[in-house]
Amino acid sequence: MLEQLIAWPRPRKALILLFLDSALVAPLVALTILLFRPLQPEIGGALANAAPVLVLAAGVMSHLSGLARIRLKAFASEGLGRAALLSLTLVLTGGVVLSVTTGRLELALPVFFGLLYFLVQIGQRALLLRLATRIYRHSRVVSRIAIYGASPSGIALSNVLRDRSGLLTCAFLDESPALRGAQLNGLPILEPAEADRLRRDFNIDRVILADPALTGARRDALSRRLAALGLRVESLPAFAQFLEDRDLAARLEPVSAPALLHRAEFEDTVLPIHSYYAGKAVLVSGAGGSIGRELCRQILAAGPARLIMLELSEPALYHAEAELRGLAEAVGAHLVPKLGSAGDPLLVRAIFTQHSIDVVLHAAAYKHVPIVEENPRAGLSNNVFATAGLARAALDAGVARFVLISSDKAVAPRSVMGASKRMAELVVQELASRAGGTVFAIVRFGNVLGSSGSVVPLFEEQIQAGGPLTLTDRRATRYFMTIAEAARLVLLCGTWDDSCAVYALDMGRPIRMLDLARQMVVARGLRLREAATPDGEIEIVEIGLRPGEKLHEEQMTGPQTGPTAHPKIGRIHPPCLPEIGIAALLRDLREAIDAPDPFRLDAFLARLPEAAISEPDQIVPRGVDEVISSGRGRPNERVLGVADPAEIEPLRRTDRAAGGAVACGERGSDPPGRPGACADALERADDRADLIVQKTPRAQMKTVFTPMRDHHLFDRDLVEGLHRGVRLAHARAESGEVVMSDQMGCPLSHRLDIERILHPPDQPAIMGHRRATLHQPEEVAPFLR
Incomplete structure (x- = not known):
C-alpha cells in the first residue's frame, strides 16, 4: 500500500499533504487546551469553538502558499x-x-498554538521524508548485490551497505562446505556452483x-564466470583501508581489466631489479607519462640514491612528483x-654533469599515432632527434646503462x-x-x-x-599488457649486460x-x-581506422627471435645501419623537417632505407621494393606503383603475389610510337597473375594483406577519377619519382584512362592528402613488353 502511495502522481500527493496540514489543527488544539487548562480554564471552550475556523484557515493557507505542493526532499530549503x-x-x-468570543485580547494561547503547529509540521514532513526514502530504497533498488565471502570483511560490508541508498544485499557466495545452506544476517549463503541462481532467483x-x-x-x-552470467563484478579493497574511510560503496572498484582480457596479472618473481638499482642515480625521461611514472614508482621501491624525473609537461611533472614524493x-x-x-x-648535459647518472630510461615520446600523423x-623531431641527443650525451658521460622504450609499431612501420x-632504434x-x-638496450612492447x-x-x-562504444574496426585486434608488468620487465632488461640488444616483451595473444x-x-x-538484443543499453559504433593505424599489430617472430633469461622477454635481431648511414639518415631527416615543402618529408619517409622498414624475415628482394609501391610513405595512403613482372617474379614464386601491385603509368611513360600502351597494359592487369587491381568502392577501400607487407591499392574507378583533382606538385628528376596529390579523387566511369590521370606539369600544384609514386619510362618498358 505504501509503495503505491509513493508511486502516485504529484497532484494526488499534494492533496494528501493538504489534508495532513488541516488535520494537524484538531489534535494540537486539544493539546493546547490540555496544557493551558490549569492556567486559564475559561479559555479552553473558546479555543475549542475556534478549532473549525483554524482547520479551514490551515487548509486554505496551505493551498494558497503552495506548501502542500513542495517536494518532501525540498522542504528544508523551500x-x-x-x-x-x-x-x-x-x-x-486564533487571536x-x-x-x-471572550471580549478581550488573547495572544498567549494563539502564539503557543502557532509555535507548536510550526514545530510539529516540520517534524511531520521529516518523518514522511524518512518513510518515503525507506520505501523507495526497497521498491526502487538501483543495484541488488551478492557478496562473495562470508568472512568478517563480507559481514562488515553487508552491515555498512544495509542502509545505503539504492544498494540492497540479497545473498552471500562462499566456497566453505560448512556454510552450505546456512544464513548470515538473514541472507542465504550460496555456493559458487549455484551462481546461476543469483540472477534467476x-x-x-x-x-x-x-x-x-x-x-x-x-x-x-571466478570474475570471468560471473561476468559471463551478465553480472557486474567488483573487488573490495583491503578492509583496513575502510577503517579510515567508512564510505564503502564509493570505494568499490571494477575487477581489473586483465581478468576481462583473459591475461593473468603479472606475478613478480625473484628478479635482480632491487639489487641493481639500489643506491644508483637514475634518470627517467617522460617521467610524467603512464610508463614513466610507473618506472619511477618501481625504481623508488628499490631504494635509489637519486631519481631524476625529466618531463616536458608541467602538470604531468607536478602530479608525478606529488604522487611519488612520499615514497621517495x-x-x-x-x-x-x-x-x-x-x-x-x-x-641534458647539465643533468649528467650535476647528478652523475648511472642509468637512463628513455620513455619520453609522442606515442598517439593519429596525432603524430597529423604533426609529423x-x-x-621529438622521437628521433631527442633520442639521438640523449643517447649521445649518455655515451659521452659514461653512463652505465641506457634503455630506450620503443614500440611494436616499429615493426614494419606504416x-x-x-x-x-x-x-630511434x-x-x-x-x-x-x-x-x-655504456650498455644500450631497446625494449619493444x-x-x-x-x-x-x-x-x-x-x-x-x-x-x-x-x-x-566507438570501434575503429570490428576486426581490429591489439596486444595488451599491464603498466606494472611492462615497467618491471623494462627494468629487468636494463640490468643485463648485453649491449646492442633489442628485446621484445611477450604480449600474449591478440585481443x-x-x-x-x-x-x-x-x-x-x-x-x-x-x-x-535490440533493446540493449549500449551501442557499438564503427568509426573506421584512423590515419596510421593498422588493423592488426605485428610482433617480431621467427628464427630471428631468440630466448633470454626471462620467459616473457625475447631478443630480436633487426638490421642496423653503420655510422655513416645514420649520419646521412639524420641529415636527410633534418633537411626534410626544415624544408617548407611538406612533400620533402613525405619523400623522405617513402625512401627510408631497408633497415628502417623491414625485419629480417620480411626483406623483399632488392630492386623489387624500389619499384613496387607498398605503402611505405604516409600511413594508409593509397599508392600507385609501376611493377616490372620480372621483378615481381621472386614474390610470385613465394606465393606473395596475392597482394601484388597496381600498375599505372604517367604521361610520357608510353614507349615511342606506342601511345596508349600503358592504358592497354592496365586494362589487361586483372588477367595477369602478378598484377592485381583491387576493386572496392572508395568508401569501403580495404587493405590487402600479404606476407610481404600491406598494400594500399586504388580502385580502378577511383584511379580514373583522379583526373579531376590531381595536380603535379613535385618532381625529382634524379630518381624518376613524381609526387602527386589529389584533391577529389571521385570515381567516374569504369574504364581506366591513363592519359587523364595527370595534368600537364605547367598546371598549378595543389597540396593534397594522397601521393602516387611513379617511375621513369625505362622502368616501365619491360612491363609493356
Missing part, C-alpha cells in the same frame, strides 16, 4: 518559510476568534568480491623533478610514429656498436592497460556515459576489440544493442 507563514496565519486567526546484478583470500588466477576465473622520502631517495625536453642539449615534424621509433643500435662503457588514451579507460568512460568491448559491457550488467 518550505520552512511558508510553514512559518502558515503558523503566523493561524496565530492571527481574532478568541478576542471576539534473486535478480542480482552485481557481485562484490570481499574475500581477501581470493586472489590471482582463482579470482580471475620513505626509502631515503633524493627526488629531482626537471622540467624540460630530452632534446634540450644544455639541460613535431613527432619526428605510420610516422612507427617510423620515428624505428629510426637505429640511432641507439649504431651507438651501441661503438666501443665504450605494445599497448599498456590504463595508459593515457588507451582503449580500456575510453570504454569505461563511454559505458558510464551510456554509450556508444579482438569487439570482444573486449562486449565483455566490458556485460561485466557492468548491461547488454549490447545488436541484432539479437
